[in-house]
Amino acid sequence: MPKRNHFIALVTASYVALALLWILLSDRLLLAFGDLASMYWLSQAKGIAFVAASATGYFFALRAVAMRTPDGQQSTLDLLAGGLAPSSRPQWSNYLLALVLTAAMLFLRAQLGLGNGTRPLMILFMFPIILSALLGGAGPGLLATAVAAVWAKMYVVAPLHSLAFDDDHDLLQWVVLLVNGAMISVLSELLRGALVKGQIDRGLINSVVSGTPDAIFVKDLQGRYLMANDATTQFVGRTREQMLGRDDHAIFPTHQAAALIESDRAIMAAGLTATHEELLSCADGREVLFHTTKGPVFDKNGRVVGLFGISRDVTERRRAEEKIEYLAHFDALTGLPNRVQLAERAGYAISLAQRNNEHLALMFLDLDHFKDVNDTLGHSVGDAVLVGLAKRLLAELRVEDTVSRLGGDEFILLVHAGDARGLSQVVEKVLALVARPHQVEQHQLTLTGSIGIALYPADGKDLEELVKCADAAMYRAKKNGRNGYCFFTAEMQARTARHMRIVGALRQALRLAQLAVHYQPQFAARDGRIVGAEALLRWQHPELGTVSPAEFIPAAEESGLILELGEWVLRTAVRQAKDWMDAGMAPLVMAVNLSAVQFRHPNLPDLVRAILREVGLAPEYLELELTESGAMQDPPSAIAVMNKLREQGVRMSIDDFGTGYSSLSYLKKFKVYKLKIDQSFVRDISTDPEDKAIVVAIINMAKGLGLQTIAEGVETPAQLEFLRQQGCDEMQGYHYSRPLPAAQFEAFARARCGKIFSLA
Numbered sequence: 001m002p003k004r005n006h007f008i009a010l011v012t013a014s015y016v017a018l019a020l021l022w023i024l025l026s027d028r029l030l031l032a033f034g035d036l037a038s039m040y041w042l043s044q045a046k047g048i049a050f051v052a053a054s055a056t057g058y059f060f061a062l063r064a065v066a067m068r069t070p071d072g073q074q075s076t077l078d079l080l081a082g083g084l085a086p087s088s089r090p091q092w093s094n095y096l097l098a099l100v101l102t103a104a105m106l107f108l109r110a111q112l113g114l115g116n117g118t119r120p121l122m123i124l125f126m127f128p129i130i131l132s133a134l135l136g137g138a139g140p141g142l143l144a145t146a147v148a149a150v151w152a153k154m155y156v157v158a159p160l161h162s163l164a165f166d167d168d169h170d171l172l173q174w175v176v177l178l179v180n181g182a183m184i185s186v187l188s189e190l191l192r193g194a195l196v197k198g199q200i201d202r203g204l205i206n207s208v209v210s211g212t213p214d215a216i217f218v219k220d221l222q223g224r225y226l227m228a229n230d231a232t233t234q235f236v237g238r239t240r241e242q243m244l245g246r247d248d249h250a251i252f253p254t255h256q257a258a259a260l261i262e263s264d265r266a267i268m269a270a271g272l273t274a275t276h277e278e279l280l281s282c283a284d285g286r287e288v289l290f291h292t293t294k295g296p297v298f299d300k301n302g303r304v305v306g307l308f309g310i311s312r313d314v315t316e317r318r319r320a321e322e323k324i325e326y327l328a329h330f331d332a333l334t335g336l337p338n339r340v341q342l343a344e345r346a347g348y349a350i351s352l353a354q355r356n357n358e359h360l361a362l363m364f365l366d367l368d369h370f371k372d373v374n375d376t377l378g379h380s381v382g383d384a385v386l387v388g389l390a391k392r393l394l395a396e397l398r399v400e401d402t403v404s405r406l407g408g409d410e411f412i413l414l415v416h417a418g419d420a421r422g423l424s425q426v427v428e429k430v431l432a433l434v435a436r437p438h439q440v441e442q443h444q445l446t447l448t449g450s451i452g453i454a455l456y457p458a459d460g461k462d463l464e465e466l467v468k469c470a471d472a473a474m475y476r477a478k479k480n481g482r483n484g485y486c487f488f489t490a491e492m493q494a495r496t497a498r499h500m501r502i503v504g505a506l507r508q509a510l511r512l513a514q515l516a517v518h519y520q521p522q523f524a525a526r527d528g529r530i531v532g533a534e535a536l537l538r539w540q541h542p543e544l545g546t547v548s549p550a551e552f553i554p555a556a557e558e559s560g561l562i563l564e565l566g567e568w569v570l571r572t573a574v575r576q577a578k579d580w581m582d583a584g585m586a587p588l589v590m591a592v593n594l595s596a597v598q599f600r601h602p603n604l605p606d607l608v609r610a611i612l613r614e615v616g617l618a619p620e621y622l623e624l625e626l627t628e629s630g631a632m633q634d635p636p637s638a639i640a641v642m643n644k645l646r647e648q649g650v651r652m653s654i655d656d657f658g659t660g661y662s663s664l665s666y667l668k669k670f671k672v673y674k675l676k677i678d679q680s681f682v683r684d685i686s687t688d689p690e691d692k693a694i695v696v697a698i699i700n701m702a703k704g705l706g707l708q709t710i711a712e713g714v715e716t717p718a719q720l721e722f723l724r725q726q727g728c729d730e731m732q733g734y735h736y737s738r739p740l741p742a743a744q745f746e747a748f749a750r751a752r753c754g755k756i757f758s759l760a
Helices: 004-030 036-062 076-084 091-111 121-134 139-154 168-211 230-236 254-270 317-328 339-356 372-378 381-397 420-436 463-479 491-510 547-561 562-582 597-598 602-617 626-630 637-649 689-705 717-726 742-750
Strands: 214-218 225-228 274-280 288-296 302-312 357-367 402-407 410-417 439-440 444-446 449-456 484-487 515-524 530-541 543-547 589-594 622-627 650-655 674-677 709-712 730-732
Touching: 076 091, 076 562, 091 121, 091 439, 091 709, 121 139, 121 484, 139 288, 214 230, 230 302, 254 274, 254 302, 254 463, 274 381, 288 317, 317 339, 339 357, 339 402, 339 410, 339 463, 357 420, 357 463, 372 381, 372 444, 381 402, 381 410, 381 420, 381 444, 420 449, 420 484, 439 597, 449 463, 463 484, 463 491, 491 547, 515 562, 515 742, 530 547, 530 562, 530 730, 530 742, 543 637, 543 717, 547 562, 562 589, 562 602, 562 742, 589 597, 589 650, 597 622, 597 626, 597 637, 602 622, 602 637, 622 626, 626 637, 650 717, 689 709, 689 717
Parallel strands: 449 484, 530 589, 589 622, 622 650, 650 674, 674 709, 709 730
Antiparallel strands: 214 225, 214 302, 274 288, 288 302, 357 410, 357 449, 402 410, 439 444, 515 530, 515 730, 530 543
16 A cells, blocks of 8 residues: 555544544543533533634645655645545445445444433534545535434434424534534535645646756755756756755765855845856766756745746757857868958958058969869868868968868968068968878879969958959969969959959840851852851940950850850851751851850750751751860760760861860761861961961871861961862851851852852
């Protein structure tokens, strides 16, 4: 049997024994008096004392609160109150219990020799009434009262078997029995209702407190734990028995416990709720950061009797916040300051340099051909190289200098500049650090870097201007052959501004119809017939004027606009060739230039097929020109693309042949049918023996490979005659015609239709 039930049984047995002893002794005392008046007043006093004792018990029972002593045990009143709470047994059993208790008391009265007709001593019936009311509520209590009252009148109080009374004293005792029974039953029902409500409230509170992931606890004025939920015990790694009744010294290290106790005392002294963070050591050695709210606990008189606390483990949240804060200012891969942190440090360095009239140098470092490392060995190897380089830079540069990674393989170095010689030494040291071999797993990599340098205050007054200038200088260093450095100049600034304006205007050029395709005729060297046309893109800007393709084509490639422009040119040229044929012109081959970016795009063959099908032009009338350098960037891929285009029936030719570094072994694998001799060789063939030799060699090699040749830039009769004598197949240039708009080209072609002109 649980300890609680043992306690209830002990209290009940004690009450029965004391009540019986009181009844027996009091009745013996009554018999000692001979006169009825004395017996009457003594009986009344005995009843009043019994009612007072019962009321006192009810008072303490109603005030019983479910609390625990500092050692973690429930109080006696709590145990008593819990025992009086309604149980789960059926209600009818409470009525049966009331009848059994009443009958037992009648039997006991008879056994005590108190027969019928003697003094009623109806106080005896109060015991079953009280027990019935306490254990069953108002219903069983009233039932016990009614049964006891009827039985007492019919079989105890004279006259028997009648509802009349011979003695007013007996009537008074009988009425008191009824009133006391009714009052006790009602009070018992109120007590049971209060207990039920208390159980429900405590159940709800316990559910909330036990179910919350936050630590909830209560302490007394001495700092001892009176209550701690499951989350509290889990956080500190202690059992509830190890916490209740003990203060923080028994749970936490000495210095932490002293700080907690001091904080708790301050909160209770101030009488105000406070929120703060606490870093505590748990039993397993973990350091846990708690976000804690503590406040005083008041009694009904407003006095502070303890302290409550609600703590939430924010360790992981704080770590996440610190990581977010770190990532907001530092590069996740290398640990170097990122752009945000660089801006903060640069702002401080610039203000300091301005105050002290000093100079700063911003170096923009970009690794040469670093993309090849990622593409061939994987990004993990590339990342390891970047991490290693970051460590080298941090180790070699001064503490007051800043090294930052902008992203990819770009680094910014902000250094305090002395004289030009000292700055050059720093730059050379950085290039040497980059060039030192990088050992990553089994790979030993040797890299180079290009550095652009901008000076404060000469080249810019803030970080944005300095980075822009250094970036422009870095690109100049790359154009100068890479693996070097270049200082920013005003000429670079003008070129950079021009480039940015070109890119911005180019984005709107198509929409504003500023672009047009001109066509330069291509002639057969043998009879002068027009056999083809080369489509050339032209741009006329209302403010910039005529922009050279040599300027805007590289800008389009860098900005990513070349794919859109290239598709537009290809579609326009193919449609124009079809329109000319539909208009009755003799068929000709339309030559369209491809940039290296277009040629590397995986859907180029599909795009060409779709445009030809859309326009309805036979593929043999389309020729795609690719520069020699573009073809040699990735020969295997170039061969694969050329094979797909050749399968469609589209012709391929190599443009600007002789200006790159072709491999003859690859040249014979390229599925091309024509080589275009660059105009730089044609320009001086009349006077330069070397150019003559190169042109002759190209023509003879093409014949040996079964390829045709076409010379561009033919401007004089002497050039024309030499090329014809050497066997060049086709020619184009200003000697015949400059590039013409579509309508002018059509008129020019029709004028020459059916005629054969002398080439001399």
